[in-house]
Amino acid sequence: MPVESETARQPLSTQRILHAAVGFADEHGVEALTMRKIADELGCGVMSLYNHVANKEEMLAGMVDLVAAEIVPPAVGGDWREAMRASAATAHDVLLTHHWAPAEWSLRMPGPARIRYMDALLHVLSEAGLSSELVYRGYHAVTMHIVGFTLQQIGYRRGLTGDLEDLAGAFLADLADDYPYMAAHVHAHLAGDGHGDEFGFVLDLILDGLDRANAGS
């Protein structure tokens, strides 16, 4: 009986592994991600993964690059600030859904998709008429803002698992006297003040600053 091939087990591949791993990290966080768990998810043995992935570190790098590939790069040719804003917004969305990604992003060498994205950002800034120095600095400012701001947002959210009232209430009761400004800030967070695209607000601060610095020189 050479049969017995139940549903013709589809073969493993780097892409299939990476997709499974990203899905798992989205759901359970990257600290719970284990080679064995990914193997279970794919219905294969652990060591089979190593035929397509050098090691866990490289797999994580591949996962980050898969996320980078989801980001829509900015369009070249039109209003450069609008293009940057639109692309940054998609990056923000993508990094928020893959909430484990920002922490990995900065600590790893960029993969192909991320390099493609970096090149697109630099392309737009270069075509914007900025001085080469401002392109260089503006690129760092914008990318820093995208991942840094998102990272901060995620950290804030993580602190708020469980009952929001309880946690903030206990905090305020304990520390409001000693740290009044901090307490007011927490209050503002809870009240949802200052909302309305905080991400975009800081981005505009940077983009407008670049524009002004360019005009002033």
Added chain:
Amino acid sequence: MPVESETARQPLSTQRILHAAVGFADEHGVEALTMRKIADELGCGVMSLYNHVANKEEMLAGMVDLVAAEIVPPAVGGDWREAMRASAATAHDVLLTHHWAPAEWSLRMPGPARIRYMDALLHVLSEAGLSSELVYRGYHAVTMHIVGFTLQQIGYRRGLTGDLEDLAGAFLADLADDYPYMAAHVHAHLAGDGHGDEFGFVLDLILDGLDRANAGS
């Protein structure tokens, strides 16, 4: 012989453990940090650590707060922008020397020292005459810049362990044709262009933007 007490083994304490752990992470990175290695460094058994530290996670939180305690908070009363610049510069220095800290920073709830620092930042911004909304947003922008920018710098440095020429050379040879803007950017990095306090440049972009937004409203 009740003697035999070589140099009267000094007792363990949370502070001693935290200092040893920070020193170890500074030297070998936080991914190499192990309870056993810290115990070895302190000349005690592994489980003795758990008399002073609940678990590894809490130890890492304590380490981050020890780093936060090193940062000089901004002075209240004088020129608020100058105060923020000065404090941000010390924060930048501290986070660069403890190169493992920025990645942990955002993902953890703040400890006492960090709360004290946050309160000081908010205090200065509040006294600066900014609207409460701008205090709220400006605080996020500044803190995001401090840890995000440093994180990016550290990631860039890490990619450059080993021969810098080799790595960048290979990269440029492979990708310069497909990604010319990226290649130019790497060239600028290698040439050291655009230096002269990039960190402060972006910070000023933010601070000036806040000032202008406040005046304009």
Added chain:
DNA sequence: GTCAACAGACGTACAGTGTACGTCAATCCA
């Protein structure tokens, strides 16, 4: 001075991790 209570250092043990290595079936090219 004696003894009970306690705090803290330590060893052992266990479940879980990444992955090196060897085996073996299936597939492909001559």
Added chain:
DNA sequence: TGGATTGACGTACACTGTACGTCTGTTGAC
């Protein structure tokens, strides 16, 4: 028809965090 190659898999090992129990030095009450 064969030999070579690929990829899936099991076993094994060093190493992780930490639960649990033990032992020892110190302290406080009488």
